Amino acid sequence: MRTFRIGLLLGLRQIQRASVWTTLLIISVMMLTFLNLIAVSGVLVGLIAGAENAVRENSLGDVVISTRSDEDHILNTQAIVRELDTYTEVTTRSVRYLGSGELEANYKERRDLQGDADVTNVKVTGIDPISENNTSNLSEYVVEGSYLSPDEEGMILIGAYYLSQYAELYGDIFETVEDVHPGDTVRLTAGDIQKEFTVKGILQSKVDDVNLNTYISEREFRRLFGRIDQNADLIAVKLVDPTTNQSVKDSLVQSGLDRFAKIQTFEEGTPKFLADIKKTFNLLGTFIGSIGLVVASITIFIIIFINALSRRRNIGILKGIGISERAIEIAYVLQAIFYALAGSALGAFLTYGVLIPYFDVNPIQFPFSEGILVAEPLSTFYKFITLFFTTLIAGFLPAWLITRQNTLNSILGRK
């Protein structure tokens, strides 16, 4: 205890009487190291989290009800919808009918009937335009033309990646039709049934499921695909509080609705590869951040070493008058702790007070995602602990190296 008290006195006074600029510089190094640890992995994970958020907001919702693997469609869809409408936690839901077909464009201008038609295979989704828009804000992603109106027929929305003028940015990876714009007519073929649609709008989003999709009204979908039973393929449910999705899912399962459909939370419905990428990016970020950690620990080591070395004689005299080595080591470790705490506190303030709110409002624009900064408090805490102990060791080692030197040699400045 007495040793700690002396160490505390010496350490505090050294911090108090050190040059303000030097102290600020060291704290800045620690703060940047903390940010490096948090932000690099945070942006990498945020890139995937941004994509996930987009899928949640613009496609799947908080609870995903889909077709059981042993069925072709969701059974008793209307009963499920009625049940959902009784939940106060549910703000909106969109019932979707999914199918695939062949989209043909420019057939009216086609002169060479022997040549290839301008066709592409497309996903077709039948929707109620109002509830879909309430659930996924689909109308916000109309980049040309306009969104579907509830009562009109013969209109189609086409995802941008089916159109050559949008998809050419990505090379030849997408099968497209040429030069299609709002007002043009296209033909959609599902099995033996073919119907002509007018292009109402073109959709472009960060969510590929929107870019690689076509949307028509559910009534026309059922007619085109012969779905007279009104059983849908997917119901995207949006909740008042997205964090309650597990309990809502549990209630739906307890109601026995899982006999008719697969009921999942958004997280459960997220493809495993996304979770794996997230983990990989987190690891990658931690690895890159660790390099910063090593650099910071070397910096702290050098700073404390130079500090202790320049006070070598003073350390020798303290030992000479009977102050224990441990007390002197504690003084230097305390300085390192101070730098680590001050740097981390500033870093945490910047992360949670400035950077995260900033990136939430101004996400980083990646082609497939609006990247945010993800810094889970628990993960941040673990990184802080890592930084703290690394700094502690980096502070202790040089102090230990200097204090273990012969007392008289230290006093006289001999090697």
Added chain:
Amino acid sequence: MKLIKAKDIYRTFITGDLETHVLKGVDIEVEEGEFVAIMGKSGAGKSTLMYQLSVLDHPTSGNLTVDNIDVSQLPESEQTEFRLNTLGYIFQDYALAPDLDASENVMLPLLMKGEDWDKAREKAVQMLESVGLKNKEENLPAQLSGGEQQRVAVARAIVGSPKIIFADEPTANLDSISGQAIIDLLGKLNERGQTIVIVTHEEEYTKYCNRIVRMEDGLIVKEEINRKIKSKK
């Protein structure tokens, strides 16, 4: 009572192939209450002898007992504890902790001994007053003159009531008035029974010493008793 008994003390420094014999078999004893001056020309070995006697260094060979404890082979950590409890030091260049104020510098040995903070501070302030530094307790070393810093060093050396005070050329960095004041201070301490061993090369500062030990080439060549000063024992 003999506080220091040193017999046949050798100290040899080895640098590469070069061996330098600084002490070549020194015998010296110091009685409780004595004020002993070790004098000699530069390179005579007086400081090296003081480092042995004050347990800051290990003799290469020889027997050294301080306060009835064989200190010649004490491990470093026990030496530190021994110095804290038994010895006091005054260094040539004051050697105060630059970040601590005067009172905190004086408090250090007391706190290390486990003294309560408030009591230690009270004692430190009293001690600073006794060396003529009233109202200077919150000054940093850099805010004090050389003479004042050396007074703080004296206060630090005596605050823990050590059995022996070692002073290594305590006046070397001071002007003659300040130097004399420090010697007067040590003289007063000795009058109260404090055992003091001082290394100096200035004859005028030996007036309070009751014994002067003269060294040459690593050996004690002469011991003079100051008849005017009685040993306090």
